[in-house]
Amino acid sequence: MLVWERPEPPDRPVPAPLSRERIVRAAIRLADADTLEAVSLRKVAAALDAGPMRLYGYIATKDELFDLMVDAVHAEIRPSGDGWRQVLISLADTTRQAAHRHEWFADLIGGRPQLGPHALARMDAVTAALGGVDLGTAVPAIAAVDAYVVGVVRREITERRAERATGMDKRQWQLTYGPYLQRTFATGRYPALATAVRDGPHLDADQTFQAGLDFLLDGIEARIARLSP
Amino acid sequence: MLVWERPEPPDRPVPAPLSRERIVRAAIRLADADTLEAVSLRKVAAALDAGPMRLYGYIATKDELFDLMVDAVHAEIRPSGDGWRQVLISLADTTRQAAHRHEWFADLIGGRPQLGPHALARMDAVTAALGGVDLGTAVPAIAAVDAYVVGVVRREITERRAERATGMDKRQWQLTYGPYLQRTFATGRYPALATAVRDGPHLDADQTFQAGLDFLLDGIEARIARLSP
DNA sequence: GCTTGATCGATACAGTGTATCGATGTTGGC
DNA sequence: GCCAACATCGATACACTGTATCGATCAAGC
Numbered sequence A, B: 001m002l003v004w005e006r007p008e009p010p011d012r013p014v015p016a017p018l019s020r021e022r023i024v025r026a027a028i029r030l031a032d033a034d035t036l037e038a039v040s041l042r043k044v045a046a047a048l049d050a051g052p053m054r055l056y057g058y059i060a061t062k063d064e065l066f067d068l069m070v071d072a073v074h075a076e077i078r079p080s081g082d083g084w085r086q087v088l089i090s091l092a093d094t095t096r097q098a099a100h101r102h103e104w105f106a107d108l109i110g111g112r113p114q115l116g117p118h119a120l121a122r123m124d125a126v127t128a129a130l131g132g133v134d135l136g137t138a139v140p141a142i143a144a145v146d147a148y149v150v151g152v153v154r155r156e157i158t159e160r161r162a163e164r165a166t167g168m169d170k171r172q173w174q175l176t177y178g179p180y181l182q183r184t185f186a187t188g189r190y191p192a193l194a195t196a197v198r199d200g201p202h203l204d205a206d207q208t209f210q211a212g213l214d215f216l217l218d219g220i221e222a223r224i225a226r227l228s229p
Numbered sequence C: 001g002c003t004t005g006a007t008c009g010a011t012a013c014a015g016t017g018t019a020t021c022g023a024t025g026t027t028g029g030c
Numbered sequence D: 001g002c003c004a005a006c007a008t009c010g011a012t013a014c015a016c017t018g019t020a021t022c023g024a025t026c027a028a029g030c
Helices: A018-035 A041-047 A052-057 A064-075 A083-102 A117-129 A135-166 A170-186 A191-199 A204-225 B019-035 B043-047 B052-057 B063-073 B081-100 B117-129 B137-165 B170-186 B191-199 B207-228
Strands: none
Touching: A018 A041, A018 A064, A041 A064, A041 A117, A064 A117, A083 A117, A083 A135, A083 A204, A083 B117, A083 B137, A117 A135, A117 B191, A135 A204, A135 B137, A135 B191, A135 B207, A170 A191, A191 B019, A191 B117, A191 B137, A204 B207, B019 B043, B019 B063, B043 B063, B063 B117, B081 B137, B081 B207, B117 B137, B137 B207, B170 B191
């Protein structure tokens, strides 16, 4: 064959160079589209036209990939506002919104040390914004809001999945879990809970989130007021 | 061979009858001794002298086994006390203690709907104990405390594991993560966080937990006082 | 006593994370 | 310019996972 007739190089001549960022983005795409369990090193590698072992040049282990995914989400969390109260509200809100955008975030949050650059940057921003508050209050206050958000986000995502697993809306969910709950409530074993469910407030997710956050912030406010009258 | 010389039946003549409870106990033993990841259906079955598929007569799926494990832990959580504040403190404390006894609990808590009999019984007991509080406040208050505890417990167990992974005590941990943190702090990228770590309060786990819980309870108390002056 | 039916668990399958190590490409020495 | 030594990379392999399948096994009914 004549050299000048050499066929075109294949469509993907040189495999696109990999990077931690590309790997993390591919993993997040997989997790967003499905579940965290859908993220396997093989699938991530396949999405990048690479063999599984290729990834190990960039990440040491699958857990490290998860850590990087979590830190990437922290980059999306940018609390802002005037005054400590608004900043903490914003911290809670933006974290919650990020978890709603990336449901798998709820599975990882709080489960690994958060020492990535973006997580630290977010903590730094919040700490700076609370500059007016004495550190003895600010530090536990931030920790408390963080913990509360972790718990709320997990519960919310869990409930959302349960609803989605049975049908699509809340009506369907009640139809599926209803019989079981009806039966167990009918035993009369949980009388207080039954009346609370029947007569108590029927708050939606946003309202419940706000109510708990208000408790927390009111408690913090009381302490601040106590210290600087 | 003569029939009356028939050898003794094997040491385990009849395989011990299985039950959900025995299976769950075996799984919890495995998880307590190691990690949740150490719980595989094969190992659980082996601990009960059974083949893996034998378990499927009692549980439908591995997730269901996890749900049962979580509910078994809920049976250990028995909040008590006089007055709504003490009951909520007890709810938080006993939940936290259960998580410290079963570290894997932190991996599952909040991650699945908690509709098992013991979880419902615990919720019923708490709801009943808050009988004196108007339902519009009691329901979100319980939810908030629950969420807060979930977040705290996850953070605590995560930190404990990180410490244990590097050595055995906090000194070792600082020696290992120290250089990385020192380097990142030395960049000056997180000035507010750096001063907070340097000058802020050095609370231990118990104190941080108490501080956040106090914020929450003070906020709840304020609302109760506002409603019934 | 034989057939039929149900039950149970050994085998098999598709998938996982990652250790190993030979093929490959690159560089240094002469 | 050529070859050898070295480093790098990723295909193969391994041990393990949850669980579907379905043939062997045992009990019931006539």
